[in-house]
Amino acid sequence: MVLMDTSSETRACTKCFSASASIGWGNHSFLSFTKLHDASKGFLVKDTLIIEAEEGTKCFSASTSIGWGNHSFLSFTKLHDASKGFLVKDTLIIDAEVSVLSTVNNFSKKLSFYPNGDKTRKGEGHISLYLVIAETSNLPIGWEVNVNFKLFVYDKIQDKYMTIQDANGKVRRFHGMKTEWGFAQLLPLNTFNDTDNGYLTCDTCIFGAKVFVINYTSRGQSINILKELDCTYTWKIDNFSSLDGQIHYSDVFTFGNRKWNLQLYRKGDLTAKDKCMSLFLGLDDLKTFPSERKTYAKYKMCIRNQYHGEHIEIEGFDCFTSSSISWGTSSLLSLTDLHDASKGFLVNDTLIVEAEVSAISTVKNFSV
Incomplete structure (x- = not known):
């Protein structure tokens, strides 16, 4: 959440919202009354306060919250305005990048998914999927971890997972300069989008990862x-x-x-x-x-x-x-x-x- 002025006060965090427990999150000490009413700070001007909130990480739960989004993402006026370029020949293209966080062996990991391909790494015409070491700012300078991992794409028709990994189960080294490994050309888009293949059905797909962190217990x-x-x-x-x-x-x-x-x-x-x-x-x-x-x-x-x-x-x-x-x-x-x-x-x-x-x-x- 941001109070707008030239030196905005900012608080950023990740929280889990639950219908049964926590429907609201915030900060009890976000801004002192002294700063708020100090005209030189610029937060309260002509008795007007401007508050903004940025969207971030969401918690998906099978029992409470299976979807997150924005109710006012794009107005119908802009959508149907041909000059805006959103709806062309009655076709709308929607892209989404999805990251799923998990914590294993004291390292936060996530899967980073590009449904239309990671174009920066020659992923055009494919879906791209990566394993990422997340929240690296909490790790000591010079950190590194060796990982053997497999990525999975679920075939709902055959009820089985297609497994993808590096040749010969190669161990990958993650560190400050290289925080992700994966596949820019995981599957061709036409193969992934073909419902007969079972990967994308009812506009839903399932990915997974099996991660083995290599620990050298005899050394420190x-x-x-x-x-x-x-x-x-x-x-x-x-x-x-x-x-x-x-x-x-x-x-x-x-x-x-x-x-x-x-x-x-x-x-x-x-x-x-x-x-x-x-x-x-x-x-x-x-x-x-x-x-x-x-x-x-x-x-x-x-x-x-x-x-x-x-x-x-x-x-x-x-x-x-x-x-x-x-x-x-x-x-x-x-x-x-x-x-x-x-x-x-x-x-x-x-x-x-x-x-x-x-x-x-x-x-x-x-x-x-």
Whole structure:
């Protein structure tokens, strides 16, 4: 629910509404009377208060609530107005994305369903279905879980489930950068929509998932989390055009409990050779740090524009290990833009590079 002004007060949550128990949910201390009647806050203006409510997650129950929706979704006037494009040649297309939440092994999971295909992953002409790790904001930085799973589509005619899983029951690793796995082309739409196949009958379909979380009970991990570091390193490179060699390293600097460096390819690495300048953030203390440890870092790097504030930036959240000691981009800035004096990146043969890290977590294994 939102009280509208330039700095709106917001409270967001998921609740279960039940005809027998809880027909209303809210917040007893949503806004103090002091703030409400303070004219400078902008909530109560000319004795008028504006309240909005956003729709969110709903609880479906076989005994009470088998359907949720909106009684005033689209007016008949707009629906039948040909210029609006909703009803074309007496055909109305309705799309819905459905997610079903469940909690297993301390991880919240959901199924994410695209009835007309996930077009961002070449799912056109199919239905798409994914298993998703949800509510990841409650998990520690650097979390990961290995999962073996199967997805099911129920055939009501044959009274059996069609089972879909990765070849050879492959175990999938879920983590902060990859929170979902599944199938963009689960079933062709014509197969799914054909009532003779039993998947979609009476405009109803049933999906399921069987999830096996792989737990390594003989091992454990300890996580050292450093948040809101607000660490910035500036690398000023003079006489840029006289640099020799393919790669150039900054001085070593310390962020959190690790030592780092910046790695610059002035004419591009192998991927972007003679096209773009490449820049990477790398670990520099592998000799003194145990090789099995992982370090997760949320970082930002930029090439400063010395004429105005339009810097070239990249952001990332990556895992640094003994096998992946640096992360960044091969195509940070084209060589054309770099050497264009009007762009402001290379001024008086000087380039300024910055790196910033806002969060670091170090994960180490131990025997239990």
